[in-house]
Amino acid sequence: MPTETLTQIDQEFPVPPENGFLSRWKTRWVRMTNKQKLAAILTILALLGFVTWLLGLKDKLLVQPLTSPPPALSPFPKPTEMQLGSPSPYATDSGVLKIEENLKSLEQNLQSTDLKESSLMPPSLDWVVGFEE
Amino acid sequence: MNRLPKIIGLIFFFYLISQLSRGAGSGSAGLNYSTTAGAQEFNYARAFNDYLYTLGKYREAHREYIVARQAYLAYQTLTSKATAQEKTLAMLRARDETVHTYLAALRMRLAASTGVTNYEQSILYLRLDDELSWYEKHKNNLPSAGSLEDLEKTAEEAQRRWLETEISAYKTLEVILRGKEKALLEQMSTIIEDLGNKLAQIRQKGDKKTTISERWLLEAENRLTRSKEKQNESLSLIQSFKSYDVDKSRKFFEAQFVLEESHQYLKEAVSNLKELIREIKSAD
Numbered sequence: 001m002p003t004e005t006l007t008q009i010d011q012e013f014p015v016p017p018e019n020g021f022l023s024r025w026k027t028r029w030v031r032m033t034n035k036q037k038l039a040a041i042l043t044i045l046a047l048l049g050f051v052t053w054l055l056g057l058k059d060k061l062l063v064q065p066l067t068s069p070p071p072a073l074s075p076f077p078k079p080t081e082m083q084l085g086s087p088s089p090y091a092t093d094s095g096v097l098k099i100e101e102n103l104k105s106l107e108q109n110l111q112s113t114d115l116k117e118s119s120l121m122p123p124s125l126d127w128v129v130g131f132e133e
Numbered sequence: 134m135n136r137l138p139k140i141i142g143l144i145f146f147f148y149l150i151s152q153l154s155r156g157a158g159s160g161s162a163g164l165n166y167s168t169t170a171g172a173q174e175f176n177y178a179r180a181f182n183d184y185l186y187t188l189g190k191y192r193e194a195h196r197e198y199i200v201a202r203q204a205y206l207a208y209q210t211l212t213s214k215a216t217a218q219e220k221t222l223a224m225l226r227a228r229d230e231t232v233h234t235y236l237a238a239l240r241m242r243l244a245a246s247t248g249v250t251n252y253e254q255s256i257l258y259l260r261l262d263d264e265l266s267w268y269e270k271h272k273n274n275l276p277s278a279g280s281l282e283d284l285e286k287t288a289e290e291a292q293r294r295w296l297e298t299e300i301s302a303y304k305t306l307e308v309i310l311r312g313k314e315k316a317l318l319e320q321m322s323t324i325i326e327d328l329g330n331k332l333a334q335i336r337q338k339g340d341k342k343t344t345i346s347e348r349w350l351l352e353a354e355n356r357l358t359r360s361k362e363k364q365n366e367s368l369s370l371i372q373s374f375k376s377y378d379v380d381k382s383r384k385f386f387e388a389q390f391v392l393e394e395s396h397q398y399l400k401e402a403v404s405n406l407k408e409l410i411r412e413i414k415s416a417d
Contacts, residue, residue: 088341091414099327100410106320107403113313115393119181120242120309121382122302123188123235125228126195127295129221129288131202131281 177241184234191227198224218281225288229272232291232298236265239305246309248316253308260301267294296376303385307371314364314395318357321399325353328409335413342417349409356402363395 029037090096201220205213240261243254271291278284328350336343370388374381 086416088414088416090335090341095327095331096410096413099324099331102320102324102327103403103406103410106317106324107400109317109320110396110400110403113317113396115310115313115389115396117242117306117309120239120306122299123231125191125231125295127288127292129225129285129292131205131217131285 175241177238177245180234180238180241184231184238187227187230187234191224191231194220194224194227214281218284221281221284221288222275222278225275225284225291226272229268229275229291232295233265233268233272236261236268236298236302239302240265243305243309246312248312248314248319249308257301257305257308261305264294264298264301268298299381300374300376303374303381304371307367307385307388310389310392311364311367314360314392314399317396317399318360318364321353321357321360321402324406325350325357325402328406331413341413346409346412349405349412353402353405353409356398356405360395360398360402363391363398367391367395 032040198217198220201213201217205217207213240258243249243257243261268291271287271294275284275287278287332343332346332350335341335346367388370384370391374384378384
């Protein structure tokens, strides 16, 4: 009776054929055994792990390690961090220290110089005087 | 004997009078832009405060002028015309006074500036003094205008004059700003020269390598050259002013921007020299 009922229902409300991508995989999944399902899940996880490892390797491959030390004379020398090494004989040279002091003074002047003088811009005045509408 | 106190009193009285009259004479210098001793008390700060004060007075007079103008245009009565004339005269006087005090403040600022050559300063003084006397004369001639129409004509003269005055003002401002940059550049030049001499001494002595230091020095010299070029560019921009230029402020801001670039080059040169000094003070 249920079969006949179902058949009647199918005839009245026909089920559209499963032709979508997801629908096909859904159908296959349903037809798989438990062992096959487990194998599929493990395969997918293994693939994801492999892709992750590849991405990590790519970053390392792109940055080439220097095979030789950088040249001593680069075109534009880069600023270095504060040297914590030993001082040279000129670390306490009075001439060098005097120049350093002058440089600090210049730096302060550079920071404090006003290059706008906004208060001395010409005043905004009304130059049009007329009594016609 | 009885007359002696009277004589002493008379002598003291005349002495007091002479001292008081000498003190009053020196205090009546007023707005004097020559290089006399009295004018030195009139400094930039005072000139600028005078300018701000007269600008405030002008704004007040302008508001009253606008009200009187609108009333006259609306009612066209003899009374409203008389009021409009009175307020217009007051506004025009305040306007001339504002320009006058502005130019005076600018002149004082120029006098106190560094890095400006005597030639540039003299040229600008002549221009500013010419403008100052023109506005003073114009202000004094205003009461002679007998009607509203005469006032309108007089006002137009000032409007035409302002086209030239504005150029003088912007040129003065540019010279002041460029003078500051020039003074800083000269300071930098001296330091670079001193460092060059020091490196030559170290090289001659041979107790430290100077190759890297010399490269830093070269970098700083390049920055200095770029800074100078920017200052020249600023001068060219301001020299291209014409009285018919509609937006003179835009050209001035361009020159100002170029000077800021010059300033940035100097800052970079300072960084280079700091590295140089660090290199000199560190062992090889």
